[in-house]
Amino acid sequence: MPVQATGVVNQKRSRDMGQASRVIRRKKCKRRRTVVALTPPPPQSSRPEVPMLLQKLYLACRSVFKGPGTIPCPSDVQLLCRILDNMKPEDVGLSSKTQSLISENVGEGRPRVTSSTIYHCENFSLCMFFLPATAVIPLHNHPGMTVFSKLLLGKLHIKAYDWVDPSSLDCSTPVSKPRLARLKVDSVFTPPCDTSVLYPTWGGNIHAVRAETPCAFLDVLGPPYSKEDGRDCSYYKDLPYTAFPNGIMEVVEEEANYRWLEEIEMPEESEMDCIRYLGPQIIEASC
Template sequence: MTIEAGLMEKSRDMNGHVHKIIRKKQFKKRANRQPPVAAAAAAAVPVELQRLFESCRDVFRGPGTVPSPGDVQTLCHILDGMISEDVGLSRDLQFFKTKHHAKGNPRVSYTTIYKCENFSLCLFFLPATAVIPLHNHPGMTVFSKLLRGTMHIKSYDLADPVNSVNTGLPSQPRLARMKADDVFTAPCDTSVLYPTSGGNIHAFTAITPCAVLDVIGPPYSKADGRDCSYYKDTPYTALSNGETTVTKEEGESYSWLEEIEMPRDSEMDVIEYLGPQVIETSS
């Protein structure tokens, strides 16, 4: 994978659905400069990346299961110690040095390091001001490690997650408690969200160019009912259905979330991963 080479061939949403083909970008080669990510591809797989892969294979047991607290601690310990070079991302990449903000809504790119039925390892690249809008992770446990950059994260948990169904269509607003509304700068601790807690519905806004390593178990799968839904949030004080028992003071920690159709700016560019490859040893 090389961000500098602009290997963006297809546009997909967060479920991996292809939307359109776009042209490859052309860049002039610089003398005596080997693409840092391409150079890393030939090297042996970093110890931490291999440890992460092997631990994920042990921890994630398929749909309907949630890692134990001990397993969560193990994965967080590994991820907390990882740096961008562990996945072939040199700190010298021009992508991370870009200071100007692109006009309009910069597109997010992603690449998949590894994927199976039980889990996936993915990298997301957000240029400055790029946004991944509010979306959920139905039935999933997700570990997010900010490798590079500064990012604003807002996340919610539904106040009543029972019978939460992804219809793919607009729905009535539902009460949600805010889990996070903060700015994070790498290096920072790994964040963890669970099927019904930990900020399962979240949005990312890049303040500077960012790279995020996500461990998702199990991955999105529309066929298995794990389709991505998108949301619009409205302050709690702006709406009232007369059925909640949230006090005025508590209302500052709550919002109404309305399921919406997939925003156009949520489409992502897929790039090829050319970094270190994990080794699938027999378990």
């Protein structure tokens, strides 16, 4: 009897240990399944089938801008405008809080403009500009450049001019006297609005902007500024047409649309702060 009882006890103990072992193994399997569930691979259907708009813009710019002297043909202008027209703040990493953050960059005395370079090469550059309310970028030019501007946030006033006689300009020598310019744009813009385009000699190549509210806009410059290549930025002050009654034009039907632009030294308000771009990154294509 004692032996038999011992055998029964041993069998029962063995069964209990086996059950406990199985319970532990089941618990371990369950824990592993939970970990896998926290980091599942993305389903195939959620992966984007087309590049992001910023990447598409970069690839289009690579195709359109071939270096100094390049002026995009109408079809290329339409291509870039179509991409830019569809771009939204989130495509370059901006959020609903961006406007309040822009408003914080109001230093002592005057609001400061901030710029951030998304991409830069010899043929083109992609830059963002952030303007607190009442901030200005003074009247300046884009020599030998085609520029596409897309307003992403805010309300922006743009005033732009073209030279009446651009052929008379000699970019190799400084402008020593005022030159006559025709008003091209004098309006306030709010998103969604069409992309604006200016060309080397027309379209509002000389312009100034003022933020009515906190603003952010994206510029495509082709080619970018370069002192070495003679594409340095010049600044101007505008004077009424009547300031020079003996000017080159004796009669002007709408004097308000014409101004004399005089080149000046770089204004203090043209100084900008630069910040690192932290939005969606461009994947550079091989040459």
